[in-house]
Each structure stands twice: as C-alpha cells, then as structure tokens.
Amino acid sequence: MDNDTRHIFFSFFNEIGILAQLSRAAMEARLPKGLTLPHFSVINHLIRVRDGQTPLTLAKAFQVPKTTMTHTLNGLLDHGFVEMRPNPEDGRSKTVWLTDPGRRFREDAIRSIDPEIADLQKAIPAERVAALLPALAEIRVFMDAYRD
Template sequence: MGAGPEDHPDVQVFDEIRYIEHLVRTTISRKLPVGLTYPQFEVMNLLSRRGDGISPLEIARALQMTKSGLTNTLQRLHARKLIHVEHCENDGRRKVIWLTPDGRAAYAQSMAAIRPKMEDLRDGFTQKEFRDALPFLKALRTWLGEKP
C-alpha cells in the first residue's frame, strides 16, 4: 500500500483548512437568529467592524464575494430593512451601505449567540498559538493570491 498524495503534508494542510472553514461556517450558521444566513451575517459583521458608509465593491473585496453575489445579499438585507442604501453624492455609479438600527440589533443578537463559542475557543487555545500560526497562513494566502 504505497503512500498516496493524501499523505503529503501540503495536501493535508489544504484538507484541514477546507475542513476548518466548513466547520466555522456551519457552526455559526446554526447559531444565527432565524432569518439570517451566514453571508448576510458576514456582511453585517464587516459593516459593524469597518464602520458603515462603505461601498458594495469594498464589501465584496473584503469578503471575497463577487459583485453579483453581493448584490443578491444586499438586496435581501435591504428587504429586511437591516441595511440602508444611499446613492453616493460625488459619484453616481457608487452606492454606500449603512446598518439600520434594526440591523445593529440583529447583529448584536447574532454576536450574542456566537459569543459563548468564541469564549470557549479562547479557553481551548492561547493567543500565542494563533499568533504563531499566522505567518505561514499569511504567506500561503499571499502566494496563492499573487500567482493567478
């Protein structure tokens, strides 16, 4: 029984990364208040972290979403009145997104649902462990992003 490619450390690393990404996505999804999906939460999370008043294109780039994919998500958030969409004054092509009070409330509710898990995580691992893992992950991400 010879060693297949699945034994190579690089393949294993990508498998683990795929698995972790999936676990994070499903774990958070299941904890979100009903009516909120994971991408919707991600958008609101960015609006909350980065401050409102950013454009759809900035959001799409920050979250690795396509413009068309983001249009879809923004339309749904807008339909639920969780975001407010303004037309940019200086540039007629651009729009600017804001969280509404309802949006902030839904976001706070989501974070509250996730917080216990996050705190568990910070008990299970040290910040040093995360810090030590970062350089390689950043290098890998940069390398993958630079060579199209």
C-alpha cells in the same frame, strides 16, 4: 517544490477549509430564521473594514458576482440592517451603511455562539488560540494582496 513542503501547505489549507465549514455550520445554526452566513459576513466586513462601500466593492472583496452581492444586500435591507445612500463620489451608484439594528445583529450573532466557544475553550485554552492569530493574520494579508 518538494513533496514535504507541498504536503505541509496542503494540510494547512485543508485544516483551514474544514474549520471554515465547521464554524460556518455552527454560526448558521444560531442565526435568526431567514439570515445566512453571507448576511453576517457582510455586516462583519462593514464593521471590520468600514461601511460606506459600494455593492461592487463588496462583491470584489467577497469574490462573488455583483448580482450575488445585490441579493445578499437586499436581504440585509429587508431586515433593516443596512441602508443605501447615494455615492457622494458618483451620483449613479449607492453606498452601503450599517444601521444600529445591523450592529446589534452582529453582536447578538457573536454572542449566540458562546456555548460553542465555551466548549472549545475547555479543550483548547484561549491563550493557545490567541498565539495563532498573528500568523493567521499574516497569511490572510498575504493572500488578500496576492489575489489582487
């Protein structure tokens, strides 16, 4: 690989990493006390992909140890945002299901960053951000498949 290509891809992922850190800090600052971005991320994943997944499936999706996912799920259970049900395919494991309060938590969390989004929109119009989404989704799909 030539240096120019390497630099382009490194710069791309470097910018993504910085954006991830900045957006994480903004979101976590707005979440209710005792809740973290991993809590929000699991709820968001269950809505975006589907609920009814096992903790192990979620751990693999987030590339974290099962014990870490169990800890995150326990926090969501304590807040009443998810419930565990027996796995109909395997009586030994459980599946994770969203509750109505969990769905409301996600919507409230998204709404909570409206001030930051409004300021961003003043600097960069929504149309420019929307134009980036297809390429970002294409890269995400590739990288998600590549890790498997």
